[in-house]
Amino acid sequence: QAVCLHNGTMIPQKLFPCVLFLYVALSSIIQQTVVNALALKSGSKVDVVASSSSQCIMNRRAFGTLTGAAIIASTATTTTATFPSIAFAAYIDPTETALEITKRVFLEVQIGDKTDKSNNGKIVIGLYGNLMPKAVENFVTLAESNQYSNTLFYRVISGMSIQGGAIGDDVVKGRRGKSSFENGMPFQPDNYKIKHTKSGLVSYVRNADGSIDSRFFVQTVDDCGWADDRYAVFGIVEQGMEYVNQIEKVDVAPPMNGPKVPVKIVRSGLIDETFS
Secondary structure (H helix, E strand, C coil): CCEEEECEEEEHHHHHHHHHHHHHHHHHHHHHHHHHHHHHHCCCCCCCCCCCCCCCCCCCCCCCCEEEECCCCCCCCCCCCCCCCCCCCCEEECCCCCCCCEEEEEEEEECCCCCCCHHHHEEEECCCCCCCHHHHHHHHHHHHHHCCCCCCEEEEECCCCEEECCCCCCCCCCCCCCCCCCCCCCEECCCCCCCCCCCCEEEEEEEECEEEEEEEEEEEECCHHHHHCCCCCCEEEEEEEHEEEEEECCCECCCEEEEEECEEEEEEEEEECCCC
């Protein structure tokens, strides 16, 4: 039995508790070391309040060789420093702060047989262009040029997310995508300021080095704290969340939680609106 992480990495289930423990421990040690080094350099006093927590979410609908189709873990650490020369990220909770939508795109999605239009739906995504300018520019360019057409939602994790947008992935496993920049090369996100505290938020799937491309996921629950500081939120589903929930319920095949019937983006585009 194995555990499938959000980026597709497989870890033997027996080793997962050890891996999680080491991840939490090393994260705390590394952060403490960095803060201490900065304090020595600046000559200022640093008071650190660290709180490490892990959250594991298991998809209980998938059966087979995988007990839980996906388990994802992360740590959240808060640091308070007294010297002014260090600028710590200011997190934004979309449940508490209204985020400005600068552009909107749509995805027309088809579940299963293309001749049966009853399973077709439209998802409208509002984009946070002021907070995430490069990330939004990438998504808008890809959607407006219809490059998401014929790509699949390649991983569906019940009670967590649906993942899609792997442009150029011929084997449809979600292992790679293509950005709109520099011949499709991945790039680093603008920031990780927006917290994953609201169902419908749209984030980029990340590569091992933290870079992003065309792949994205829509979270289907409010509490996705495991994704904070690791995955960059750049928008939110404004219309069609009921269709996202319909996709979330399709039958999947372990170990990668690929839908047993194709869930395809048939068309994408920019909604031409004027924003004040």
